[in-house]
Amino acid sequence: MVNLRKSLNRLPHLIAFEAASRKLNFTRAAEELGVSRVSVSRQIAELEESLGARLFNREHRRLSLTQAGRALEAEVNPALHQIADALKSVAGAAKGTRLSVTTTSAFATYWLMPRLVDFSNRFPRIELDLVVADRMLDLAAEGINVAVRYSATEPREGRVRPLLQEKVFPVVSPRYAARTGLTQASDLLQEHLLHLSGIYRPGARWPSWFRSNGLEPPPEGSGVVVNTYINMLQAAIAGQGVGLAGNPLVDPYLADGSLIRVPGCKEVVRDHYYLMDMTRDREDAQIFCDWIMEQAGKAVG
Template sequence: MTGLTAFEAVARLGSFTKAASELGVTQAAVSRQIHLLEKDLGVPLFRRLHRKIEATDKGRSLSAATTTAFNLMADTIAEIKRDESHEGLTISASVAFSHFWLLPKIASFSKKYAEIPLRIISQDNAASLDGSDIDLAIRYGNGMWPDGRAELLFEDEIFPVCSPDYAEQLGQFADLHELTRHPLISSDTEDPSWTGWDEWFAAFAIQAPKRPAGLRCSFYTEAIYAALNGQGIALGWKRLVKNLLDQKALVRLTGHSVTTRNGYFLIEPSRSAKNARVAQFVEWLRVEARDLEPNQ
């Protein structure tokens, strides 16, 4: 390990002198460690040129491996230290998921594990888990993310919703085509997997209006609040608006629905060290994700 440590520093810094300074030893000591390592491996790792060194092909290969291994060890040690000094959990999720699904349920976790402080980071652009202090993330998509291990929590079902007062004004409608003549509340998103009105109507072979009447909001949360305030009809993602439907703050307009192409996933950082707090939250989340209506 001493020889590999010296080698990694030399390869990264491109200098015996700089490596010796970083490691707090003499240049001669570094040179000796490299010599012993080359002797043990039976191949040269560096070409000694005039006033500089250059890694050989074998040296570059070993350099890539040692850098990866040392970074992994450093990250793991940092994670272990953080686990010992930081007793809370940091959870990342989209604004809509946090607002409508996670936060209404989180009190049951806090009641059961009062000793675990929680920090919720809500942002629609998913933060990378590499090198961050996020313990767990909840994302919508296909489950293919390079920075963590994904576990499907649930898929969702999408249907039109509005306020009870607006539904009363709307009255009965003969078919889905009639919905296109009413204010349709939409939300902007750059996520191609998110289902909007165009995709929803297309599932029933209906052409959505090119210039629909209705509010266009920046975020899904705004679209739902607009529907709550009687501004028109929004698409309700069942798992997200379930509480609002149960409270009769929103009503479902039709039995027609579309099942999402993707799902909500729990993401654990690839390099995270297991600890009791993470395990407890994951188990709680799994139970909540299975909390379906009796008729489902």
């Protein structure tokens, strides 16, 4: 009988090899694995030494598999994926009826979570695993069943339905000490603005909004710069400045008066929130998707 512990003592190295052979780039393999390029390069070198065979041709800015590397790829890579699928299958069976749902932190905080009480009351047998992430997850690799994604284009994974479309406009707290009468778009040039930085696309930022209103935008030094949508909204609610926010996420604060729309300002239509069902006719996923579409219809209505 084969001693698996002895034979597979290079399993982490094989995982590095699988990524490197697929990407044909040590840097991209390292990014996928969440390690350094040096780590991947070292693991490949150690694997080659233990096998006594060179697996990659390392040319200038180019990586290719040797004959031994192609042979190893053909046998090992499918086996690793088979093992991963088996583990995922067992883990999924152990979870029973739990349905994994992912969305961004802002959508989860301001739109989805306040409504989940209704879902739990109506469908108590369906348990949810809410995966909140602002980075673009690999839905298949993470075992995600349903996703809500904000995108300029319709995603190509799973069964996709447009859920909601965002419109952005200036909002302010009644507690904010305005420098002007705040009755028209040009007044905002003299106000304390809350600027978004980081991953957000131009349409979520003040310069784009000002230009759509026919105005030259002020510099970011005219206000506070924050790096998350949640922090921006909280700062606006606290009266620290004027925020550029959008429905549906800001709707609860407009409804309770925590924030008000600045009058005389044009709203800008932006991207869609898309609902993605990654399952194959799974009943609990269908129930959740129908429920969230119903909630979106109420929000629009």
